[in-house]
Amino acid sequence: xxxxxxxxxxxxxxxxxxxxxxxxxxxxxxxxxxxxxxxxxxxxxxxxxxxxxxxxxxxxxxxxxxxxxxxxxxxxxxxxxxxxxxxxxxxxxxxxxxxxxxxxxxxxxxxxxxxxxxxxxxxxxxxxxxxxxxxxxxxxxxxxxxxxxxxxxxxxxxxxxxxxxxxxxxxxxxxxxxxxxxxxxxxxxxxxxxxxxxxxxxxxxxxxx
Numbered sequence: 001x002x003x004x005x006x007x008x009x010x011x012x013x014x015x016x017x018x019x020x021x022x023x024x025x026x027x028x029x030x031x032x033x034x035x036x037x038x039x040x041x042x043x044x045x046x047x048x049x050x051x052x053x054x055x056x057x058x059x060x061x062x063x064x065x066x067x068x069x070x071x072x073x074x075x076x077x078x079x080x081x082x083x084x085x086x087x088x089x090x091x092x093x094x095x096x097x098x099x100x101x102x103x104x105x106x107x108x109x110x111x112x113x114x115x116x117x118x119x120x121x122x123x124x125x126x127x128x129x130x131x132x133x134x135x136x137x138x139x140x141x142x143x144x145x146x147x148x149x150x151x152x153x154x155x156x157x158x159x160x161x162x163x164x165x166x167x168x169x170x171x172x173x174x175x176x177x178x179x180x181x182x183x184x185x186x187x188x189x190x191x192x193x194x195x196x197x198x199x200x201x202x203x204x205x206x207x208x209x
Contacts, residue, residue, distance in 0.1 A: 001046075004046065009050075010050070010051055011050055011051025011052060011053065012042065012046065012050060012051070012052055012053070013052075013053040013054070013074065014038070014039065014042065014052075014053070014054055015054060015055055015056070015057075015074065015083040016031075016035060016057075016083075017082070017083045017084070017085050019031065019035070019057060019060070019082070020058075020082050021057045021058050021059055021060045022058050022059075022081075022104055022105070032060060032063075035060060035064070036060075036063070036064055036069060039052070039054060039064050039069040039070055040069050051071060051072070052069075052070040052071050052072070053070060053071070053072045053073070053074050054069075054070045054073060054074065055073050055074035055075065055083070056073075056074040056075055056076045056080070056081050056082065056083060057081060057082065058081040058082075058104070058105070059103070059180075061073035061074060061075065062160075062161065062164065062176060063176065065172075066164060066172035066173045066175075066176045067172075067173045068169055068172075068173075073161070075157060075161065076154075076157075077150070077154055078149075078150030078151060078153045078154035078157075079093060081157075094107050094108075095107070095108045095144055095145075095146055095149050096108060096149060096153060097112075097136060097140075097143045097144075097149055097152060097153065098152055098153040098156035098157070099133075099136070100132050100136075100156050101128075101129035101132050101133060101183060101186055102183050102186065102187055103160065103179065103180060103183040104183075106193055106194075106196075106197060107194075107196040107197065108140075108143065108144045108149065109194055109196050111194035111195070111196065112193070112194050112196070113137070113140050115191065115193060115194055116133055116136060116137040116140065117137060118191060119133050119190055119191070120133050120134045120137055122190070122191075129186055139152075163175075163179070164176055164179075
């Protein structure tokens with residue numbers, strides 16, 4: 001608080017630069033609640049009208065924002081959904097696509113294309129997720145190009161955020177919980193994603209709301 005007051009700041013932007021919240025690590029069961037608690041405790045110290053921001057992350061920024069612990073979630077623009085410390089060497093990026101029904105992204109590879117084909121074949125024609133996976137499979141060659149892949153991910157993310165930003169604050173946390181729960185249930189019925197996803201290979205691996 002002393003630094004905040006001395007700087008005559010209007011807001012606080014807090015981010016865990018080491019957090020890649022799609023890794024599916026077992027340690028996240030402890031890290032996610034701790035991060036949420038940090039923002040809630042910070043709010044108790046700050047003046048009521050302070051501008052508060054968290055992220056960018058892939059999903060924890062939305063979880064914290066939906067619960068009212070920050071006023072704004074920082075969001076990436078299709079290339080990175082993790083904070084990179086200025087001046088440090090940036091890690092080499094990988095081409096990815098957004099798997100809309102699972103509320104996550106995945107690294108493009110021949111194995112992922114096969115996974116998409118198998119998933120489309122497995123799902124019922126009446127399942128809305130089937131049509132979404134089929135659309136990704138159809139555009140897969142184009143989405144492997146960096147510019148198209150980034151636009152596809154950013155477009156999905158915007159529509160995902162807009163889905164909750166249009167709701168009253170009181171209803172956002174429940175709506176996000178239901179949304180993530182649906183993607184979790186769907187992921188439980190699908191095969192594990194290709195090995196490129198590492199510890200995040202389970203399609204249902206997602207943070208708790």
